Amino acid sequence: MSRFDPFGSVYGGEVNTHNLAASLAQRGNEVWVVHGGQSDGFRRAESGVIDVPVRALSIPIVGGVQANMTAATRLERLTSEHEIDILDMRGAGLALAASRASTRVRARVFHAVDSVRDEFLALSLGRRLRYVPVYLGLVWTEGMAIRDTDGVITDTKPVCESLRQHYPNSRSLWDVIPPGVPNRWVESVTGECDPTQFLYIGAGPRRDLQLFADALALAAKRGVRLRGVVLREDASKVRQISRKSGAVLTYLPPMSDSDLHALFGSSCAFVLPSLREAFCTPILEAATHGTPSVVSDLSTVKEFVQNGHSGYVVADRRADSWADALIKMSTDPALRSYLGRNAKDLSRKFTMDQIAKRTEDFYHRVLGRSYS
Numbered sequence: 256m257s258r259f260d261p262f263g264s265v266y267g268g269e270v271n272t273h274n275l276a277a278s279l280a281q282r283g284n285e286v287w288v289v290h291g292g293q294s295d296g297f298r299r300a301e302s303g304v305i306d307v308p309v310r311a312l313s314i315p316i317v318g319g320v321q322a323n324m325t326a327a328t329r330l331e332r333l334t335s336e337h338e339i340d341i342l343d344m345r346g347a348g349l350a351l352a353a354s355r356a357s358t359r360v361r362a363r364v365f366h367a368v369d370s371v372r373d374e375f376l377a378l379s380l381g382r383r384l385r386y387v388p389v390y391l392g393l394v395w396t397e398g399m400a401i402r403d404t405d406g407v408i409t410d411t412k413p414v415c416e417s418l419r420q421h422y423p424n425s426r427s428l429w430d431v432i433p434p435g436v437p438n439r440w441v442e443s444v445t446g447e448c449d450p451t452q453f454l455y456i457g458a459g460p461r462r463d464l465q466l467f468a469d470a471l472a473l474a475a476k477r478g479v480r481l482r483g484v485v486l487r488e489d490a491s492k493v494r495q496i497s498r499k500s501g502a503v504l505t506y507l508p509p510m511s512d513s514d515l516h517a518l519f520g521s522s523c524a525f526v527l528p529s530l531r532e533a534f535c536t537p538i539l540e541a542a543t544h545g546t547p548s549v550v551s552d553l554s555t556v557k558e559f560v561q562n563g564h565s566g567y568v569v570a571d572r573r574a575d576s577w578a579d580a581l582i583k584m585s586t587d588p589a590l591r592s593y594l595g596r597n598a599k600d601l602s603r604k605f606t607m608d609q610i611a612k613r614t615e616d617f618y619h620r621v622l623g624r625s626y627s
Contacts, residue, residue, distance in 0.1 A: 271434045271536065272345060276304045278435070278611030287333060289326055307333065334359035341618045343408075344400060362621045365400040365427070367409045369533030370417045372397075401425050406621035408432050408614070410534035413554040428624055430617050433559075435610030436539045441602050445545035445595065446520050450585045451481050454522040454546075456537050457488035458529075463572070464488060464496055466528040470577035471502035479582050484522065486510075520544040523591065524566070524584050528577060532556050538566075542602035545595035549580045565597040 276286045280303035289307040307329055333339070339359070345366040371393045401407055401418065406428040409415040415431050455467050467483055474481045482503035485493050490506045497504035510518070519525070525541035527550040538548045538559050547566040550556045562568040567580040584591055 273304065274435065274437060274607050275611060275614060278607045279615060280304050282611060282615060284615065287337075287339075289329055289333070331359075340622055343618075344404070362405040362618075362624075363403070364406040364408060364618065364621060365404040367397070367401075367407055367414060367418055369410075370397075370414055370421065372421055373414075373417055374531065374533070398422060401427060405624060406430070406617060408617060410434060411555040411558055413558075414533050428617075428621050430613075432610060432613050432617065433534060433605060434536050434539075435605050435607035436536075436543050436602060438606050438608055440516060440540065440543040441606050443516070443520075443544065445599060448523050448546065448591075448595075449521055450523050450588070450591065452484060452522050453481060453549075453581060453585075454484050454486070454518060454525045454537075454541070455488075455527075456486045456525070461530045461532065463528040463530065464492070465500070466572060466574060466577060467526055468496045468500040468502040468504060469574035470528075470581055471504070472500045473574050473578040474582050474585075475501070475503075477578070477582065479585060481581055481585055483526070484518065486518075515540075516544075519546055522546055524549050524581070526577075526581070527551060527556065528569075528572070529553065529556070535559075539602055539605050542598035545599040547584070547591070547594035547598045549577070549584065559601065561597070561601075564594070565601050566594055 272288060276288045280286045285305070286303070287305045287307050330342075334342075338361075340361050341364055342360040342362075343364045343366055346368055371390060374390075398421075401422045402425060404427055407415075407418070407425070407430075409418065409429070409431050410433050412431050415429060419425070419429065453467075453471070455462075455464065457464060464485065471481050471483050480503070482505065484505050484507060486507055487509075488506065490508075493504050493506040496502070507518075519537075519541050522541070523546070525537055525546060525548045527535055527538065527548060529535075529551045532551075532553050532555050535550075535556060538550065538556065541548055542559075542565065548560050549567045549569060550560050551572075552568050552570045557568055560566040560568055567584070569576050569580055584594070
């Protein structure tokens with residue numbers, strides 16, 4: 256039995272971290288999760304994962320710094336009391352907290368969600384200058400994590416290639432392992448969808464709710480009434496955009512796992528108009544329900560959506576191009592069924608069991624290098 260510590264979730268990714276940890280535990284490993292999210296200790300206890308919550312303030316930036324300082328103390332205590340094989344840092348902001356405990360673990364892995372440099376240049380420079388110090392700090396910790404760890408995992412090939420270009424002298428072992436999707440979702444029976452309903456899930460300034468609304472409004476002008484269901488956006492922003500564009504948008508508050516499961520299954524497609532993505536888990540979550548995606552033309556996204564086969568890749572940011580794709584998906588049942596079947600087949604390659612095995616194999620390869 257190996258002891259792994261997927262130290263994550265101080266900056267998000269709580270669900271993915273838990274699902275991976277639970278699958279690793281089911282494979283006979285002893286797993287701790289140090290996190291700054293809302294603890295679900297009972298659920299983790301059932302899965303065999305040992306829950307180590309960190310109390311995090313809700314104040315932007317300050318909360319992250321405070322969470323890292325607390326996490327560092329927890330890690331020092333954990334690694335002094337237990338022999339840890341792998342410390343898996345999920346996110347660049349965690350490098351400082353983990354470094355204080357680095358001499359007490361056999362090997363460390365940096366789980367890179369994205370290239371901070373690329374994220375900074377794509378979204379923040381010239382637009383949100385107040386975040387420049389934060390990004391510069393994250394670029395520094397990202398470099399420290401990659402230089403000091405024994406292994407690096409990225410979610411997609413483009414992110415891996417970008418990071419290796421930024422840090423050509425890294426001696427770490429590298430691998431590309433995307434997040435997995437729950438086995439029970441992949442195994443579920445695909446039901447009937449509402450051909451007029453399209454699902455949008457926000458993620459800050461990178462995703463373009465306005466473009467989605469404009470596409471829906473344009474479809475209505477062409478005589479095809481479509482509606483958007485919106486998650487993880489500000490409710491007032493959704494109402495304002497809906498009112499100005501004339502699009503039918505319905506805001507939904509945070510929901511349970513089972514309700515989200517049903518929502519994916521009832522939607523005609525998941526829509527991702529985005530400036531930049533490192534990896535978009537909802538694409539795979541939608542695919543498990545036989546729900547295809549309509550996405551922006553991004554290299555990281557096209558790994559998981561094949562244009563005209565398991566969804567549509569829209570080459571530009573014009574509302575009429577997006578409206579064309581949504582109308583095709585809504586009005587052609589045979590096409591919708593074809594795209595949905597292929598999306599479902601694709602999702603079977605990314606079950607949490609398979610991703611856990613690939614992650615465990617990588618951990619052992621890293622440990623083998625560190626031992627030698």
